[in-house]
Amino acid sequence: MFTRRLELIVAFFHVCLRAQALAPRQMNGGTPTNGTNSFDNITLNQLSSILTNSSCDPTFVDECRNASQALPFLNQGFTEYNISSVGEKAALLSLMVFESGGFKYDKNHFPPPGNPGQGTRNMMNFPFVCQYARSLPSTSSSPFLQSTDPTIDICSSTSVDDSTKNNILSLVLSDDTSFASAAWFYTKSGPDGTGCTAVDGMVEGLQNQSEEGWENFITGCLFTTVTDDRKAVWSITLEVLGTPDSSGSGTTTKNGSDSSSWSGSANGAQETGQIAQGDTNVASMPNISFIQLYLCHYHWNRGKKVLSPNLPAAYFQMPNKYLPIIDFRSDHSRPGSTNGSDRQSPVYDPVVLNPE
Template sequence: MSTRLFLSLLFSMFVLQARTLALPSRYSPFDVSKFENPDDVDVDITLNQLNQVLGNFTCKPTQQFAEECRNSTDALPLINQGFADYNISSVGEKAALLSLMVFETGNFSFDRNHFPPPGRPGQGTRNLMQFPFVYQYAVDNANTSSQALSLVPNNTTDLDSVSDDTKNAVRKLVLGDQLSFSSAMWFYTQSGKNKTGCTHIDGMVEGLQVRTVAGWENYITQCIGTTVTDDRQKVWEQTLKALISVN
């Protein structure tokens, strides 16, 4: 064997050994399961992450419903507080709820239903809840409960029969930023007759925590009660990507 060939073989063996030592024993370049089933660490969403979700959107004084619009700097601490208050810690759950809020309110441009004009009475907050849930939210909150009950007694069996003005008056009780930005978290964890939100639905929590498309679709159809669309999925994917990133 020539000296040149011997040295070439020796160098090849060295490179192979170095690569083997540098890689984890279970390394797989196409293993996406580590993204779908992560070991989540509960950390607050950062301003950079929220700006990525919103596409650096900013409120403009001349835009429609300008008084309802909130910038990322206003929304961020309220969103993080809402997740903390309702013990929502996984990135997957946060991404689903935040993307819903962003989609429903046009990047936090408004906090009540305006479309088609004049909008649906009583529907609002930052996840645009329908009036029955807005009412339950107002009753559940200690700061608004007595006022909500004075407007609509708790024995009211048909909330659809409540007048439009009264629906809007109840909605106004929970449009303050602190309550409005926490409504999606309340809805997910405490809404409904049994006050378990959507967490009792089979596969709901687990599906969101592992960040799968199927888990998110289950949230949209079975928890929110609407249809999956490409536009909704695009916002969810953008949100998930931002929250996975380190900023």
């Protein structure tokens, strides 16, 4: 028993130190994201609601992705490029949905035969596609990106042939890179590597979820025209993402099972920093300051593991095999991932100490 208590004390300090990673963040001088405009991963229910009228084009069926196929890569891309606010996610996701026809297309095909070198889910033009491929460790050394003339930058050259453009586009069409392209464009594109985040009022406008902020994104970041069609997709996306989904659909645990079997509650979390018992999936809780949950463990309730702050008394009333510790993984990655596709943000990984 003494050894067990010592392990719990060590685990307690481990949790407190790791919890810092989940505190509200500030981005590029904008207002900090918080429980009112920042939730965790997009869920399958949310994405399905946005893609309700989407179907595949039989001519390009290999490019088509449904909500469940796209979901992990969308969340991975937002995590990788530090997109946490609902407003920014809504702007970028609606851009991808609009440009790809609801994830029907990964390349520009219209009018036939399409614009060579243009593609990814947000249909970037070739110069940005080339910059994107050059920025990724997995593709930066590709022979397609090397010019035979060292004085010519292939990404900005106007003499690149269509075949080379399409070959470079093919480097970034895997799901993990294609669905992350909008987040990269917004945060990393351009000669300064700051994307659109350095544009005056850009980050704040999107984080505030204002129509004016979104229009600034369309005209000042994408350099295109605000249209009713674009606005309709953005409005639906913002409405869906602005409502936390308590179903937990689309989030997965480390072993790939549906995490709806894990429950907790966000009731009052934003105001008090405490989590009560309930049925809201942990992946849809607001980004509150988890340092306040200095002792937060799992216990069994109606056959489900739920989060409870009622410790330590309840903890010692249960068999050791039911006593996992929450491990807040600051790198948001799960062990065993080869391409990061099972990455979640934030991650609540149970770790059992000396399981029986």
